[in-house]
Amino acid sequence: MAAAANKVDGEGAPQALKRVALIGNPNVGKSVIFGLLTGKYTTVSNYPGTTVEVSYGNISLDGNRFLLVDTPGVNSLLPMSEDEKVTRDILLAERPAVVVQVGDAKNLKRTLVITIQLAEMGLPVVLDLNMEDESRDKGISIDKESLSSLLGISVIGTVAPEKKGIKDLNAAILRGSRAPSVPVNYGPVVEEYAKKIAALLPPANISRRSIAFMVLAGDGSLAGWLKTNLDENTIEAVEALRDECAVKTGRSVGLHINEARLRRASVIAESVIHRSAEKENKFMSFIGQASMHPLWGLPILLLVLFCIYEFVGVFGAGTLVNFFEKIIFGRYLNPMFTKLVDTLVPIQFVRDLIVGQYGIITMALTYAIAIILPITTTFFIAFAILEDSGYLPRLAVMSNRVFNIMGLSGKAVLPMILGLGCGTMAVMTTRILESRRDRLIATFLLALAIPCSAQLGVILGMLSSLSAMAMAIWIMCVLVVLLFSGFLAAKILPGKRSEFFLEIPPLRKPALANVALKTMNRAVWYLKEAVPLFVLGTLVLFALDKLSLIQVIEKASSPVIVGFLGLPEKATESFIIGFLRRDYGAAGLFALSRQGLLTPVQSLVSLVTITLFIPCLASFFMIIKERGIRTAVSMLVIITPVALAFGGALNWVLRRFNIGV
DSSP states (O other), X not given: OOOXXXXXXXXXXXXXXXXXXXXXXXXXXXXXXXXXXXXXXXXXXXXXXXXXXXXXXXXXXXXXXXXXXXXXXXXXXXXXXXXXXHHHHHHHHSOOSEEEEEEETTOHHHHHHHXXXXXXXXXXXXXXXXXXXXXXXXXXXEOHHHXXXXXXXXXXXXXXXXXXXHHHHHHHHHHOOOOOOOOOOOOHHHHHHHHXXXXXXXXXXSOHHHHHHHHHTTOXXXXXXXXXXXXXXXXXXXXXXXXXXXXXXXXXXXXXXXXHHHHHHHHHHHHHEEEOOOOOOHHHHXXXXXXXXXXXXXXXXXXXXXXXIIIIIIIIIIIIHHIIIIIIXXXXXXXXXXXXXXXXXXXXXXXXXXXXXXXXXXXXXXXXIIIXXXXXXXXXXXXXXXXXXXXXXXXHHHTHHHHHHTTOOGGGHHHHHHHTTOHHHHHHHGGGSSSXXXXXXXXXXXXXXXXXXXXXXXXXXXXXXXXXXXXXXXXXXXXXXXXXXXXXXXXXXXXXXXXXXXXXXXXXXXXXXXXXXXXXXXXXXXXXXXXXXXXXXXXHHHHHHHTXXXXXXXXXXXXXXXXXXXXXXXXXXXXXHHTTOHHHHHHHHHHHHHTTOSOHHHHHHHXXXXXXXXXXXXXXXXXXXXXXXXXXXXXXXXXXXXXXXXXXXXXXXXXXXXXXX
């Protein structure tokens, strides 16, 4: 995104298309508000120089067009993570015409801390208190008129999933707004040095006073901006003033500033909040508490896993795959295309490329659409329900002790859970972890032992045809590798695990429309990303087949694939294309299993090995981007032998002790 053409203190440069920035804490419904305001015409891209995604969309209000920017969720505009830095930098580089601050109506105090910072920046704000329904259920009502009067800005109430209040929000954006007026007393020392530092700063898209507070609070992420806009002597003078203030204050200036903001936010919140008896759903409250308990949470987790298994593994991978593969593709589409190609295409080589054994239609599209799409779609539905229900943060709390074994805090559970959706995105989200050590361990474990949604769906489909013992062994093997590898990594890498803080949302009934929208968007995303790679993988196999190299590779890998893992030579193809996409490799094994070419023992061994196998190409590139090529290659070198060794050991144990699966 381009910076504003002119920078003025307290005023933004005129732009052809006015910008509206959505700002708010994490998990306040900001993305839902964004979707309602923009509709389906949105774009998502990385903010320049980072891996943080920012969404953009056009909105039109009574003929006036705006560009809406959905910024990453923040707990403070004094950045503590890359996400928060991106949001702060958007405000610093491009002054929006209006900032729509989305807050949680249940937690007004936390919301107002952000409002205070926006007020100090001098930015025009519309405050949207979302989740009013949940607030009422908790016996909390907010006098929005009084709050609007106190802040001097428009205050709107919304219930995003039900589209309540969106018209009022549109009207408020169209009217425009002004900066909130929320004076905060920081004490004479901090105020004195804030004025001195502000006087040395150049005009900017946010007030110099707010930048001075960032400097005083020790915001290291501001160093680049200071270096760009100030000469060395001025920077030294600013740093000297910051150090003098710290000495005179006698404590952390950042902590002092934050406490002052919290006190002011608390006073305002208490003056406009009215409390009544909470409409408590005792059953939901009991389930919510039990799901976080280290002991009682296990039966709930097992029930959740069983439901996912039945829905994804049995219905998705069984009923739906049978319908699409055997009827839609097997009975109609593939025969029709084969006949059409044989009639219209005279060259055998081209016919083989389109509808042959490794044909684009008969293999790539059949795998991607007939086998994988039904499985991933059912998994996306299940995952969206878990997200919207509020269960996933509870799972993070319950598993905190387990992650402590691996030298990580429960916060690392979140990238792991997201890894069940997409490993590539999960690698990006490891940036929420505070230390480089935590990010390295989490990335390694994601690459090693966390199957993505498409791969997991195929695995569940294969396991559904085996015994409960096979399912138990697969889960145990993956957990053993995950825990042991994490334990060793934590011992090898220096440093301590980060502290674990996580806000727990209420347990709620998922909105059907929201689940459907999420599922549709993810299914479209899957098709856009997966189908080209499936076609590429098929072309690789086609080329290897025409060059008679598949047989050579199968023979060369026979000692490992056949002798050590006990699998048929044909399984080599699945491991070759598994590097392009893990789910493509799993789909190859799934096809072998359905053709009766794998015994139950071979199916289980192949599933454990492919789960632990090298990450897909997209994940590998993301690891390079996030951690560097040396780290990515090192992980690849470690993961490959670990997967093959564990698969071989499992094969030996199953056959040696004649364990039936």
